[in-house]
Amino acid sequence: MATQEVKVFGVWESPYSKRVEIALKMKGVEYEYVEEDLSTKSSELLKYNPVHKKVPVFLHNGKPIVESLVILEYIDETWKSGTPILPEDPHERATSRFWANFVDDKLLPAAVKYLKSKGGEKAVNEEISELLSVLENELKGKKFFGGDSIGLIDIASNIIALWLDVIQEVVGVEVFTKEKHPKLFKWSEEYLNCSIIKETLPPRADLLAFWQSRVQAPAA
Amino acid sequence: MATQEVKVFGVWESPYSKRVEIALKMKGVEYEYVEEDLSTKSSELLKYNPVHKKVPVFLHNGKPIVESLVILEYIDETWKSGTPILPEDPHERATSRFWANFVDDKLLPAAVKYLKSKGGEKAVNEEISELLSVLENELKGKKFFGGDSIGLIDIASNIIALWLDVIQEVVGVEVFTKEKHPKLFKWSEEYLNCSIIKETLPPRADLLAFWQSRVQAPAA
Known part of the structure; x- marks a missing residue:
């Protein structure tokens, strides 16, 4: 070729x-x-x-x-070779698309509100926590949303595995924890431990510094 | 089967x-x-x-x-038989998905604002008109977004062909017209004239009565 x-x-x-x-x-x-x-x-x-x-x-x-x-x-x-991103079965494909959209349409807007309010709005914090519980429920004992290997929902959920964890450290109000979301937390660890993910996502320290400078900058 | x-x-x-x-x-x-x-x-x-x-x-x-x-x-x-909804070519499929999302993520929220303001916010009216122009540009001389037959973008654009036209009659402020959007207006006529569309979409008079009762109802 x-x-x-x-x-x-x-x-x-x-x-x-x-x-x-x-x-x-x-x-x-x-x-x-x-x-x-x-x-x-x-x-x-x-x-x-x-x-x-x-x-x-x-x-x-x-x-x-x-x-x-x-x-x-x-x-x-x-690229049909390599690891499939979506499953083959039409119903499983639809399920993948649904949850990937859920992350973008529900979780991300809530995370933006959480960031803007710096964790100061209880209703927003609870909303995120509930949305994470809904997503956690979808794991159904699997290692990844995609099963044994990562797929569309896992990739879409980058935001949870790294960004949300970093932002809650900056904000100082926890919404995603091992206690509240044990399965999703475990998923997050497994996900970040995949070699492709490790070599692609930015180092946590860099992202933390980036968000600290954005969120904690004093008003001019 | x-x-x-x-x-x-x-x-x-x-x-x-x-x-x-x-x-x-x-x-x-x-x-x-x-x-x-x-x-x-x-x-x-x-x-x-x-x-x-x-x-x-x-x-x-x-x-x-x-x-x-x-x-x-x-x-x-x-159901692989029957008329395809998405094209076969991956790039054309991506384009279809992009524009269907455009209708849902851009045009529909603007239409909701237009409805809520009853056409009273000039910026909102202009926003819709511009979004329609962007979409019109995608027609590129084709009869339908899907080419000679309707496809994903056409089906997603139900809202334009019938709902927006009805709502602007109720509201009394035109945002989608033959003069402003000649190609999209022509598309709308062609679309509503397809036998499947004619037999599936609700009669215009019924939808008009529905929206009139919603929009024009006096405050209690």
Whole structure:
């Protein structure tokens, strides 16, 4: 096969960008990574994602694809070799899509509220805790949401395994703990321990410093 | 093949419920339709969609699937015969998913704001008009978003073809017109003229009466 152009435009601190890189590594696809500066978005980013103007952008032989979950499906459909990202069975595929959307549509907005309120709104903290319990229930004794190996829901849940844990340390109000969510906490440990995840997600200390500087910066 | 259980729980006035019925008709799949009363949700609805407690719910041989776009993908994967809902090419599939999400994530929230403000917020009206122009641009001279026949984006855009047109008549402030969006307006006419769409979407007069009673009801 002729050399393919496979490019990811992302930012290192984005759980969405990391989803795409994880999927490519699961498929064993070589890619070029371009770190974007969101304060001065590149002309390429604006050209390839004129509607949302956001990362990640995935470029395959000149054709752009945007939105991380859409990119993940594309990668799974394009590179059949490597680890599958979605299961084969249509009902299991639908279940995967449902929970990946749950993370994006329910958990992420709640996490943003939690961050903005710096853990100061009890209702928001309880909302996150409940959403995590709902998700935990879906694990049903499996090692990963995908079963024995990681899949779409696991990759979508980057935000829980690393980002939420870091942010609750910065904020100082715990919403995701071993006591409250034992199975999800165990999942998180197993997930972060996967070699592909370890080599792709940013070091915890770097992300902690990033969020500390954002959240704890004194008002000017 | 043994008789299959195929059931849709919906409400007649929902563009989301109608998406599922359209997809089933495109595949030639017989189904049982159950009209829900959202003021007293049935125990079946709550059992099958405990997370969101919303219609549509799709039931196939006892297994529930929820979220209209997830259901549409399931239907396309399960019944390979009949009209395809998504194209075959991975990049075209990604494009379809992107624009269907655009309708749900961008256009629908704007339409809700438009409805709540009864067209009284100029910025909201302009936002919708711009979003429609962005979507119109995607038509690129095609009869439907799916090409010569309707596909995922067309089905997702039910809201534009019928609901938005009805709501702007109720509200009395035009945001979607032949003058502003000539290609999308033409698409809308073509779409509503498809036999499957005509027999599935509610009569315009009924939807108009429904929204008139909601929007124009005097405050108690």
